[in-house]
Amino acid sequence: MGAKKVINDGANDVHLVIQAAEYEQPYKGPQPQKPEDFQGGDVWATIYVKVCNLSGPDISVSQTPWSLEYADGTSIEVTGSTGGDMPKPEFPMDRAVEAGRCAAGLIAYPVPSDKKPERVVYAPDGLDPVEWAADK
Incomplete structure (x- = not known):
């Protein structure tokens, strides 16, 4: 993990550098409330990610394009839980990032x-998915 990947979509004037820098399972920082049964897991894991808008119009960043994929074909999406006792610093939900700026968390x-997952995947609407092998 950690490799920076470039997305250049000239047709939509989208020019990004994205990075999934670190996967941690279980999360070792201050613990949020244990996951609920309906959420499908029994511990919290985190990825530290960064998205930079190199040029062009403002982009909207969110946690939702990021997921974890497993060898058995299953995947885990974000819960949508933010704030409170969730691990900090949190990657933003639905925040505009102007050209020359980044969002990370x-x-x-x-x-x-x-x-443990095999891959971390970034798959925003309208762009090809990008993935990193998760640390074992």
């Missing part, structure tokens, strides 16, 4: 403690 996932 942690995204938390309720994951099963007995398995």
Whole structure:
């Protein structure tokens, strides 16, 4: 993990540098409330991500394009839980990033403690997915 990846979509004037820098399972910082049964996991894991808008119009960043994918074909999406006792600093939800600026922070996932994902995937609407191998 950690490799910066460039997205150049000239047709839509989107020019980004994105990075999934670190995966941590279980999250070792101050603990949020244990995941609820309906969330599908028993511990919290985090990825530290960064999205930079190199040029062009403002972009909107969010946690929702980021997911974890497992060898058995399952995936875990973000819960939408933010604020409160969630791991800090949090990656923003629905924030505009102007050209020359970045957004960075942690995204938390309720994951099963007995398995780890193979990949971290960034798949925003209208762009091809980008992925990183998750640290084992």
